[in-house]
Amino acid sequence: MRKNRIGKTDIEATHLSFGGIKLHPNMPDKAENIVSKALDLGINYIDTARCYGQSEVLIGAVMKERRSQCYLSSKSIRRKKSETAEDIDTSLRNLNTDMIDIYFCHDISRDNNYDIIMSESGSLAAIKEAQKAGKIRYTAISTHRADIAIKAINTGEFDVIMLPINLFDQEFITDVVPVALKEKVGIVGMKPLAGGAFKHPQIALRYSLAQDVEAQLVGISSIAELEEDFQIADSFKPLSESEMEELKEESMELGKDFCRQCGYCLPCTVEIDIPKVFLYERYAKRFWLDDFAKEQYAMLEMKGDECVECGKCEDRCPYELPIIEKMAAAHESLAGKV
Ligand code: SF4
Ligand code: SF4
Incomplete structure (x- = not known):
């Protein structure tokens, strides 16, 4: 090479x-x-x-x-x-x-x-x-x-x-x-x-x-x-x-406002695995793996709706993502029945 x-x-x-x-x-x-x-x-x-x-x-x-x-x-x-x-x-x-x-x-x-x-x-x-x-x-x-x-x-x-x-x-x-x-x-x-x-x-x-x-x-x-x-x-x-x-x-489809899975936002105050939640959301929305994503999400100990909106993750995200808002949306789309 x-x-x-x-x-x-x-x-x-x-x-x-x-x-x-x-x-x-x-x-x-x-x-x-x-x-x-x-x-x-x-x-x-x-x-x-x-x-x-x-x-x-x-x-x-x-x-x-x-x-x-x-x-x-x-x-x-x-x-x-x-x-x-x-x-x-x-x-x-x-x-x-x-x-x-x-x-x-x-x-x-x-x-x-x-x-x-x-x-x-x-x-x-x-x-x-x-x-x-x-x-x-x-x-x-x-x-x-x-x-x-x-x-x-x-x-x-x-x-x-x-x-x-x-x-x-x-x-x-x-x-x-x-x-x-x-x-x-x-x-x-x-x-x-x-x-x-x-x-x-x-x-x-x-x-x-x-x-x-x-x-x-x-x-x-x-x-x-x-x-x-x-x-x-x-x-x-x-x-x-x-x-x-x-x-x-x-890239047009995705825009810039998405999680890059770097993990810099961690640790979450209530131990939500933030990148994993966004990864499962991506599986569901972009890779047509809706059932799989929901099953995986259901197995997470801490879900998106446990977020206490402390904002610490947002201060650490290098892409300045509105994590609190996105977390709520991800929970909404992943918490439904398989
Ligand atoms: S704002 Fe929510 S997701 Fe972010 S660190 Fe605090 S509890 Fe965790
Ligand atoms: S820091 Fe931002 S881009 Fe990186 S995993 Fe957390 S939410 Fe995703």
Whole structure:
């Protein structure tokens, strides 16, 4: 598979790189086997984060033997210098390594968070200190806001930036990617499948791979999925006109106001599994799986109507979705009899 240099770094990453967000201890294919298979296929960049559950630890189990075969990145969602310094040390321990190639200030999608991480006592200072100590090689930021991305690139403080790259989030492709390329800040794409919203994920992945992005992450949850995505990238073909039309029609249908399944809104005050509720709603409405979706919803311990409207999830959602309102609508459509 094609490899690309990430910005000014010395990292030559495989165009399709491994997103560790979906790894968890109870996967049918076993997380360690999936990570090992990715390395066997030649994928050489693996991304994870402190807040992806057990993902770092599961990747770390493979790194004991195979650290030299890949580049690693992780992220801290905490904003203060002391907290991020703590997270960096935890990431190093979890990943079984003494050096992480790229470390991100994670999901800087609100102005107040940007101001904190850039301050003297903010996350970036911790990452730079860790860089001096040889624990981190490159500084990075991930965001779901195009204006913040541009501002961050123009500071010259970041070696790498992570952006959503898909048809829904066009402003990143049209406005941010050219600035990053000009400033030689490495571009790592995320969310090529927009949280599973597309009916034809293969086409969506090819769309993302066709953009000017050096490494495109895709969240992997099984060996079959990994092999399929690898194949798509390895024998990459640009979209035909009709495929492009199909994708555009889908994106018009969905608009922008939908859940991307990132899980950043959690934990819910009353433990509603917010992304799952929206996923079941999607099964029912877009994938014609009405009965299945209602059955699954019925099995959830906490349903949408238990929401106490505290608003905490809305403050954390990078897409600023009106979760309270959407939760009520999802409950309405899923709570009916099968
Ligand atoms: S607003 Fe509702 S769904 Fe959101 S965290 Fe509060 S209780 Fe949970
Ligand atoms: S509601 Fe928002 S934060 Fe929660 S999973 Fe969906 S897109 Fe992510």
